[in-house]
Amino acid sequence: MRISPFHNQFAAAEGSRAVFADRFGSEIVSRVSDAATEYRFVRDAAGISDFSFMQRFRFPEEKGLDFLDSLCAGNVVKLRFGRMLHTFLSDPNGNLVADCYIANNDEECILLCESIIDDEALKKTLIGCGAENAGMEDLSESHAVLSIDGYKAWSVAKDLFGPDVLGLPYLSIERYDFKGAAVSLFRAGKTSEFGYLLLVPQGNAAELFEACEASAKKVGGGLCGVDIHGDLRLEGRFFNIFAEGAAVLDPLSLGLQWMIDFNKEKFVGREAILARRSGGLTHKIIGVSSAAGDGLMKKGAPIYHGPDKVAEVVASCFSPALSRFVGLALFPLPLAFAGLSFCLGSAGGPPVETISMPPIMPKSLTVKLDEM
Amino acid sequence: MGVVSSAGSGCATFGAAVCSAKQSFSPIGRPHLSHLRATHAGIIRNFDETGIDAHPCLRSLDRFVHFAEASCREAIAQAGIDPATLGERIGLVFATCSGPMQTIERHYARILSGDESLTAGEFFAKRYYSGAKALAHVFRIKGPSTTVVTACSASCAAIGLGADLIRSGVADVVLAGGSDTFSETTLAGFDGLKATCAGLCAPFSKPSGLNLGEAAAFVVLESLESAQNRGATSCAEILGFGLSNDAYHCTAPEPSGAGQVLAIERALRDAAVSPAEISYINAHGTGTDANDKTETRAIRKVFGEMAGRIPVSSTKSMVGHCLGAAGALETVASILCLEKGVYPPTANFSEPRDGCTLDYVPHAGRSFSSDGPMIKSNFAFGGNNASLVLTHRIRPGKARNENVTEENIAITGIGLVSAAGIGNEQFCKEISSGTNFVSDRIVGEAAAIRIAMVPEFDLRTIDRRLDDRGMDRPSKFATAAVRLALSHAAFPDKQSDRRDLGLFLHLSAEPSWAESEHIGSLLRENFHISQVNAFPYIVPNSVAGNVCKSLLLSGHNTTLCFGPGAGLAGLGFAANAIKNGHAQALISLSADELSPRIMTDLFSSGHMSDGCPPYGEGACALIIETESHARRRNARIHGWLCASALSTETGRCDAADTDTSSLENTIVRALADAGVGPFDIGTVCLNSASPRVQAAATAVLGKSGRRWIDCSPKTGFAEATQPMYNMAYAILGSAIEPKLSKKYILVVFGSDIGINCATVIRKE
Amino acid sequence: MAESFQATIDKRAAVINTFKTELIRRLNLPYTPEDLHEDVALLGAGLGLDSLDALEIVLCIENSFGIKIPDQNIAVLRSINTVVDFVLAEQAAQEANK
16 A cells, blocks of 8 residues: 555644545545534635545656547647646546546646556556656655645645735646745646645655645644545535546546547547447436435435336435535436436435536635635 | 827827826717617717818728828828828838728628629728728828738737837838727627626726727837937837737636736837836726736736836726727827826726726826836737837937847748648649649629639648637638648747747738628627627637637737738738847748638629639748747758838729839839849749739849749639748749749739739748 | 426426537537536536636527526536526526516
């Protein structure tokens, strides 16, 4: 298991209640304090999380963009300097392997992956596709990744790097100096609040962590685990490869067509995905919501239409914003519409509705960063 | 200086109005526009038609020409010059955003009611170059003339380009300025973008939104020495200017202000003035949220902590957004106020809007405390940013041509898109083969015309990074030509190399699709707005905007309209930009399209009758660099740009002269500037379908001993690009045709509206 | 009861298809209607459309359904589903007012 570079920091954090786990071979900090606190940190202030479970690689720009374009489903060659692309990597059968951010940082490009296979398997896949010729450099040992997420996340970024960060558009990358080290700041985020990823050299990681934590506390935030991100992503309808991604695996049923350039000549799994597309979708992920408590809404829970089981829940959480359970379920196409009512758990079970997503209005949406 | 505006015509009236912060808007009050958010505009009332009475040929031309004529007349009178005595030493840099839009709208209205007719005169009247040509005729301006068509920044750039002509010795006097009328479709366009104000605008304050205005403003530019020698009074001195392209979005400014910062910093550098010396900034200040916020940010970036202490004001608060005329109008307004010892104010300023944190001179008549130079900036659709540095306190003595370089200019790359082929190899091969690319096409009521169209192609086949989705055809041709030229020149691909790579786009006609779509849909639906994705692409510089965005070009950047022959005429301006030190490397580009609308117009107005050459379309891009820049990167040099001569025939309002003396003089001048004689010319390129041009060239050069090139039978006659096809073939074609190897090439073009250009190139 | 369920689906599907087809046409999107999941973000993330595209979407809704979206109502434009919800709600309100 690849140990978290911030293990000690989180273990020593206030209350020392941090819970660690192994996710696909990387150590993650599942929880720091409790779900309610961590949720509030992100929705109302700023949460600092360890995202070093992300696999990270660097390529020299020219060869790298071409290689990544032949690898991932999205159009990478068009990526403008300073911008990021959100796409995915699939296996040759067209099933998801990793959720990828690709950033064009002038002389270099950076690949950040959330993958549902372990480090070795991912690296082997990349090398098999020609990563070494493209000049791939593995940053897993040399660098750490922190995530700052929240309604006031911009304030932490501003504290660290100055007011210019407020001008960074969504999905862009910028290099900053932090105590003499080069830190890459990615404006990304999957919680629907402001979000930044920081790629920092291992040697400066501890100092950066302290600065982030201090700045987050100033605005009423603090440390978060990784589990809460699952809830936050679901509430904001941001694709989570670790939840619905791992359960369904098919990018088309998951609604990830926007990550794909169907006109590209080459990417891994292209033939399988195109064949599936021309054959027509049979199922689709739809948002569901229920007031039913007692753990009825959970992964694997069946959904009934009359006497028939028609769907299965693939991801769920309790949404404090809605005071209801929300989730995603895989429905057959003829029933895959929001605004319908079904039964949860059994034929006569409590009602569960299909809903439009995202169901919440995050505070960050109302903020104009460039007026801060 | 001369001005016609809603705040008054004539400098005295105008000056008094702007100093007093008086808003000169009136209710638009047209029932069919009452559903729009915009309610007021700066419309010119009681326009004095003296000029039209004196020159009846102007009557059939668009109102934007009338406004321009009136303000030019005042400027010329104030300057005390007689253009007729200056021969080819006086030039004209006209600017406009929408040009003859009222005439264009009337034509579309007629088309919708079933009348497709168009006389030759009407055809001329609805072309963007009609203004410059008419003014050249009325005022006898025989030197280089052009129309800057970079939308809202056009006349700011025009003044700078005019100054360049003087600095490098091309002209002694230049009339520079702009004109735009109030157009209903333009208003509806801005309204659709939610950019207009309901009521009276309040730049940097509340409420947000712009008011449109109409105006014309011109200045007479002259070298200080020349003015002093004849005892003329100078109102102000142009110290420098800078241009850039955002390379970001067709309408929204790049939010960090980086593109605007580039233009301002380049202007300061060109003027050899530091930010600390600037005493006042006349802003673009349209009143929209996007502009006011971004402009404030850009000013802060350039001036840092000093920003808060420099007064910044928006003249648009008083006269509205006069589009192509804005730059010149606001420059004149600034000079008039500073002469009176006060800063131009921002009218209707109550409390600052969020993100607007500078000193916007909210009260009229604030005394001017510093003698330092000022900045005039304008920012336009298509990402064209322009900035001028000027001072109303003339600095004695010091000559301002340190930036002028004597370096040789090399041609290092060529990119071609034509009916005869895409890419240099295919083009040259097809030109020398027997294949004919001209085909028949039915237009109107089953009348057959002969045209040569560029075959359909995907931009991605030229470069996988390019995306032509949503691009109109001229943009697609232009982007392809530039990408091909960059590859041919082996020009480095890094973002840092592209940042300072300039681009000059030269056109004969404005893009067609957006105009038909926008105006057509408004007229059909009673000015109800049903889509907004056409309006941003009506302005001619949107073509350059598409190229810059695709290829990340943010260098010295403008779009010029000359009419037929634009590619060649513009090459001289592009070379002049390098001569004046604005860029070390620059792309000189021209593009043409044959759309159904254009073909019908050409046919109806008699341009396609028997005996006329078949029309064509396409694009050509040339990369030109200083010798040192080319050598530093080991570029392969294909030829040297030795001389460019440009002149305007002034005998008739909408056509060329009947004799060929001007053409001959232009050719003679080009040869003299290049330091060569007729016997040195091995190849002559010209539009052979024009007997005048043939006659003039033969008169100067004699008949024998050289190769004559005209590709138009193969490529069709592409209005702007034709001379460039000929030039490209002369430079590249010798590998296929050995006879082309003699060293000097003369490229000549004489258009049917009397724009003559001659260029001498030495093959490497 | 069964018809009511199916009728709800049909009504929603009709609005979805009209909107998607128009959106693809107006914005030149390189996708088929089936490629566009109804929850995909329109602005910013997902399709990544910009402010000019947002204006076009508003006009698209006006023209296709005769429904005006109030200025500054960013909540409506978050996904195809949120737009469809708004249109259906407005249509229902208009029916009720008759």
